[in-house]
Amino acid sequence: MESFDFYTKNRITHYIKHRKGETKLGEALEFIPSFEDLESSEARYVIFGIPEDIGVRGNFGQPGTSKAWSAFLNSFCNIQVNEYNDPKNCMILGEINCSSFTKASLATYTKFELGEIVQQIDAQVTMVVEKIVRSGKTPVIIxxxxxxxxxxxxxxxxxxxxxxxxxxxxxxxxxRETDYRHSGNGFKYAKEEKLLDRYAMVGIHKNYTPQYIFDEMNKDKHIKYTFLDDYLHLTTIEKLIKFKKATDFVRNNFGLEIDCDSIKNFDSSAMTPSGFNVNEIRSFIKLSKKQEVLYLHLCEASPEKNAMIGKALSYFVSDFIREEK
Incomplete structure (x- = not known):
């Protein structure tokens, strides 16, 4: 695939901070040169990046999400290999090469032209995820x-x-409406094309959901949502119990999407002063792991001004891929 860059060890060397007597994850990870090599790999989790912010800009959001992949690698590659972090459990496959898409997006003049570019990215993401899942492995998308x-x-x-x-x-x-593709209507398109069956949302904000969407959701028995407000005064245990109800709704077999706009004071395309904290997101991920999670997607992080964002993403992924003893 011309638009996918397969990584080698040399590609991530500059991220690794070497220290005598220690082994960092980036030093021990497996790399493969093609999709055909997926099935022969021991790795259960296959990590790849999508360094773009075209869909965000098409939805009038703040650009910067294209930087999240590099920020993640800067932290993830320096996780210590030890009895809790097994490098054989995962691989870094590479990234979708978004340079031509980005170049084209900067020369566009309308949101509809941006939408056409997003559709081209859709095709690449679809192909990569399908190949990983067909190989019997779990995609982790950053x-x-x-x-x-x-x-x-x-x-x-x-x-x-x-x-x-x-x-x-x-x-x-x-x-949102399916008039053109952008970051705010991916689930609507998936619903209309009957790719998405049950859809559970956790922590949506009353202030940023239009009435027509409430009207549509309230008519669909395959959609369930809870507000952030529903979690505000709960204890940690009560929050996890409430979250478990959402996993039950999606039959304990689901793709897990985590939009960083849901995290309080987390640099993202639509940063919020009110949301979940990082440790709550980590707890939700760990609870999800008790079910069958088809993939993990971390999106909308915009780490340009905050080095801690990449570290948080790294924690989310290490929690997801770790095999608890």
């Missing part, structure tokens, strides 16, 4: 806007040859 949820859903659905369920931790529903 970076870019939430427009990429559509490709995640379509690729997984095509690989499994059935519609899938999705649980989305998000401040927004991303069920």
């Amino acid at each position: 970076g870019g806007g939430h427009n990429n949820a559509y490709g995640n859903i379509k690729g997984t659905s095509q690989a499994l040859e059935r519609p899938i369920h999705v649980l989305n931790i998000d401040a927004h529903t991303d069920l």
Whole structure:
């Protein structure tokens, strides 16, 4: 695939901070040169990046999500290899090469032209996710806007040859009108194309959901949502119990979408002063792991001014891929 860059050890060397007597994850990870090599790999989790912010800009959001993949690698590659972090459990596959898409987006003049570019990215994401899932492995997708949820859903659905369920931790529903593709309507497109069956949203904001979306959601028995307000005064245990109800709705078999707009004071395309904290997101991920999670997608992070964002993304991924003893 011309638009996918397969990584080698040399590609990530500059991220690794070497120290005598220690082994960092980036020093021990496996790399493969093609999709055909996926099935022969021991790795259960396949990590790749989508360094773009075109869907975000098409949805009038703040650019910067294209930087999340690099920020993640800067932290993830320096995780210590020890009895809790097994490098054989995962691989860094590479990234979708978004340079030509970005160049084209900077020369566009309308939101509809941006939408056409997003559709081209959709096709690439769909193909990569489908290949990973068909190989019997779990994709972990980093970076870019939430427009990429559509490709995640379509690729997984095509690989499994059935519609899938999705649980989305998000401040927004991303069920906006399907007039053109952008970061705010990936789930609506997936619904209309019958790729998405049950859809659970956790933590949406009343202030940023239009009435027409509430009207549509309230008519659909395959959609369930809870507000951030529903979690504000709960204890940690009560929050986890409430979250478990969302996983039950999606039949404990789902793609897990985490939009960083849902996290309080987290640099993202739509940063919020009110949201979940990082440790709550980590707890939700760990609870999700008790079910069958088809893929993990971390999106909308915009780390340009905050080095801690990449570290937080690294914690989310290490929690997800770690095999608890």
